Amino acid sequence: MTIKNITVLGSGIMGHGIAQVSAMAGYKVFLRDIEQVFLDKAMEKIKWSLQKLTEKNKITSENAVTIYNNITPVIDLKKATENTDLIIEAVPEDFKLKEKVYGELNEIVKNEVIFASNTSTLPITELSKLTNHPENFIGVHFFNPPQLMKLVEVIPGKDTDKQVVDELTRFVHSIDKNPVICKKDVSGFIVNRIFIPLVHEALHSMDRDKVSMDVIDSAVKFKLNFPMGIFELADYTGLDVIYKASYEMSLRDKHVLLMHPRIKELYEGNQLGQKTGKGFYEYKKENYERVNLTEEKAAQYEPLSIVGVAANNAAWLVENEVCTLEDLNLALSLGMGLKTGIFDLVRKLSPSRVLENLKSLGEQQEFYHPNKYIENFK
Structure with a gap:
């Protein structure tokens, strides 16, 4: 089982990014979509990206031409897949x-x-049953944008052959990415199992503690060492992505997050974040704007429940052998930019305070009931 030729179905942000990083590793790639206009737009973006890499002296002009020519845009599905391995x-x-x-x-x-x-977010085992060969089916969750983000979650389904897992892991290494294997096909996999519930919890925290978004985001950034605030990160990710992920995750596991209605309201109002100019915050420029978060604002709030919810889901992943603690920390570092491990954040804010906060909230809502791992935390 050797991968030489690759077909990428869908030429959107993720599709053309995956096609580019695969072509940069020397693979021959067919990029398929249903309309030529989509393909033309994707190839223009790839050309622009390669030009930027040339300007930064990361690749030569000759490399850029070779990489670009490694990608063949095509509409015909049969032509796109006739000689493919992956x-x-x-x-x-x-x-x-x-x-x-x-x-x-x-x-x-x-x-x-x-x-x-x-x-x-969609379950790999369920998707695999749509094919004639579920043993050859696997999840490879790239992060946006694929050209820059190093993490790829590799998710076997219930029937996935181990040889397929090994081959896909080698492939991810070959395109200069870091594979983290999600050993069980659970709701949200690894990173989204942590991130998506935090968006909802940040909203519940606002309601419960009567604080503003920028105060919560400042606390998350400066007290928890996140690269940006939760609301800011949600706007960057896209509230459409957050809403769909929330729906799919809660559909398959009622305990993974505590849904807040504001996400659905923003989604239905087409207030999707940076991409539409308004989400949790408003944006006036085409280029990404950073929200004004400060240490002074951070001093006004203790994000105990945010850390508690993250720690509960992290503990569940480790306890259920979905991933090791080392892989969890690697995935969150590469996928969310976290500089500090979840359980180190618990130690930073005080295990007893985080635990007491979860117990107090758990008296009102079972969702918050602390995981046994946290109850025994030192």
């Missing part, structure tokens, strides 16, 4: 759309082709 599906997060795509693939691809879905 199909990376990066179509929108809609189960029915993915069902349609895999149904078409079942009719035309050879039996030994590996299917890899770039889904961030």
